[in-house]
Amino acid sequence: MPTTGAMTRPWLEQYEKGVPRDFAPGNDVLPDLLRRSAEGYADRTALTFLGAVTSYGELWEDALRFAAALQKIGVQPGERVSVMLPNCPQFVVAFYGALLAGATVVNTSPLYVPGELEHQLRDSGSETLILLDTFYPRYTQVAARVPVQRVIVTGIQDALPFPKNVLYPLKARREGSWVGVKAGGSVYSFKALLKGQAPTPHPVTVHPDGVALLQYTGGTTGVPKGAMLTHANLVANAGQARAWMTDLQPGTEVCLAAIPFFHVYGMTVAMNLSVLIAANIVLVPNARDIKMVLSQIAESGATLFPGVPTLYNAINNHPDTPAHDLTSIRACISGSAPLLLETARQFRQITGGANLVEGYGLTEASPITHTNPIAGEQREGSIGLPVPGMDALVMNELGQPLACGEVGELWVSGPNIMRGYWGRPDETAGVLREYAGQTWLLTGDMAVMEEGGYFRIVDRKKDLIIAGGYNIYPREVEEVLMTHPAVLEAAAVGVPDAYRGESVHAVVALKPGASVTEAEIVAHCRNGLSPYKVPRSVEFRPELPKTAVGKVLRRQLAEEARAAGEQKAAS
Incomplete structure (x- = not known):
């Protein structure tokens, strides 16, 4: 961790036993996380999806196959590959496979309407789009106006075990939700690409400082723009989360992945962190289906459950909750929005004491910068302490540090801070600032540092x-x-x-x-x-x-x- 005269880091004294005061991010790239887990836990379940099970050894081979398939159809290193999928096995395979091929992933929300989809595809310059069959009609409305040259289509049924894979299309046709997409020309079948493909992609040199992901955000204002998150950024943030949760046991944890992977918080904590520790990732394609969330927690014995306040609140108030055993859950970090005190209290009660703590982050920070201790002092209403490797300052309008208890803009610095906004140097210059020998991200949030190094957000500088x-x-x-x-x-x-x-x-x-x-x-x-x-x-x-x-x-x-x-x- 860098040291400067401006930094006193009182939060270090509040770290729980086992949380490192210094953090060395290393030189890994994201595929290294999956490769290592496959080498050490080849037979360990990596993905559980509606009855289908994939081991880490199988997941690694599928990612290699997909990387080879992408190269075969013309994807070049550095190209942008947009992934428009819910939480399903294909997402994980596509994500790591695209990175193995040297491409940059562009997370694309399945909720986008055609106009939003067009903006992102054009802005990112994506030449490849991977999407669910039911989303294909939206793409056809903008296809003539975007740079996409190849489309890879998959369906939920492609990941289901027999006989669900046969019954699912029949059910979808009865309900009128079936969308049949015929492969041919520039349209490819995800399943067909993998079938028969050897797991031997052409070797590609992937650098830690290379851009792994374009994660679209408006920052604190304006139209959505792509935050350039490098391999080093994302690996570091997964490692920071791992360092914070001291009792995680590699090869034994079960993570309930309901928060979407296309959201940067879901990607880092539910997917990348889980892969880092070889956890069984229980995939929930629709977090609004609380009945499914409850049943998957109870059936899988989930130990980790990252989410957002609305998800925990929905569980607290669902009529089916009392009928499900949720006591396996040990830890939950709530991110992306303020956690109401009553929501946390109720959730801890119904789970028998699960540690639900509030954290804070931004897309531009991969995203975690602060969180409350898992088992230590949790200050209600506080975003907690900077995670290992993070520095944080509260600054006045002149860019000068303020004393404890004074309100100013929160600045953060660390190995997880983005390179900048894709194609927008002026926007980048407005949020990244050099100070005391470090690069700082100006969050746009007004905050105060309290005694002991705990931080509290008091207002938003902008209108997000x-x-x-x-x-x-x-x-x-x-x-x-x-x-x-x-x-x-x-x-x-x-x-x-x-x-x-x-x-x-x-x-x-x-x-x-x-x-x-x-x-x-x-x-x-x-x-x-x-x-x-x-x-x-x-x-x-x-x-x-x-x-x-x-x-x-x-x-x-x-x-x-x-x-x-x-x-x-x-x-």
């Missing part, structure tokens, strides 16, 4: 909305709102939501003489936004409050909406 662990950028919502013919001006703000942490509240002013209902505004947004970005409430005003130069006062609107909600709840 976090709902259910997903980042929502007001501008994206406002762009869609403004396409409605009746809307004159619009703003999107976050309001407290007991379930999702926050939800989107739209404030609109209509054109003179125009008329539209709240339901019509919401329906309009559903056509242009992923479901989690759609406003849950709409407020109509004659005009929106603005600054002297005409900038809409989002913060004022948010405060007024929150006050109105509190008044309504109290009445």
Whole structure:
């Protein structure tokens, strides 16, 4: 860990026994994690998926086969390969296989509507897209306007054991959800590519400082942009999480992977960390299916359960929860959104004392920077301590460090900090700063460091909305709102939501003489936004409050909406 005169690191004294004060990230690349687990635990179950089981030895060979298949169809080192899949075995194979071929993975949300998908494929320059068959119709709407040259299609049935693999398509046809995609030309079958392919890809030199992943984020504001996360970044963050959880036993843990792998938190903690320790990864393709989550925990004896507050809250309040034994769970790190105190208390109670602790991170940090001790002092409402290898400062507007107890912007530095934003040097310069011999990421969050080195987020510097662990950028919502013919001006703000942490509240002013209902505004947004970005409430005003130069006062609107909600709840 680097040392500077500005750093006193009081948090080191709070580390639990066994957590290293120094952290050496090493020179591994991501495929090394899988290779080592395959070498040491070849027969150990790596993936469990709806009755199908894959060992680490088999997973490593499948990744090698897929890498060879990608090379065979023309994928070159450095090319971007977009992966648009839910949590299923194909995701893990595609991720590590693409990296073995020397490509850069682009995580692509299955929730994207065509416009969002088009933006990401164009911005990343992805020439290869791997997606589930049911998502294919969305791609066809934008195919003519994106650089994709080859599409690899798979289906849930491809990963199921007999007879489920036969019954699944029949069930999908009965329900009207079946999408048949015929391979040919530039469209390939994932299953066919692997069949008969030898696990012998052409050797490719992959460097630790090479970009492994483009993870799209709006940062703290603006349109989504690709954070360039290197192999070293992602390996380091998996290692930091491993160092923090001192009682993990390689080759014995079971991780319930409900949080999506296309989300950077799910990728690092549920997938990469699990591969690092040769854990059995129990794949849940749809985290909203709480019945499945509960049954998979009980059946698998899951010991680790990373997630987001909304997932834990849903389990706390599901009627089927009391019928399931969740006591195998030992540790859960909640990320991506603030963890409500009551959510944590209830979850610990129903699991018989599982350590559910709050952490903090950003996409640009791979993502974990802070977390509360697993078994040590857990300060409620705090994001905890910087993890091994991380430095953190609270800085004023002049870029000077503030004393303990003073509020300023949180800056973080460590081996997990991104290289920058893909194709956006100006945006990169705005969030990466050199100070005291280190590169720092400016988080955009206002924080305070308390006694003992615990940190607390007190406010957001920008207007980012976090709902259910997903980042929502007001501008994206406002762009869609403004396409409605009746809307004159619009703003999107976050309001407290007991379930999702926050939800989107739209404030609109209509054109003179125009008329539209709240339901019509919401329906309009559903056509242009992923479901989690759609406003849950709409407020109509004659005009929106603005600054002297005409900038809409989002913060004022948010405060007024929150006050109105509190008044309504109290009445």
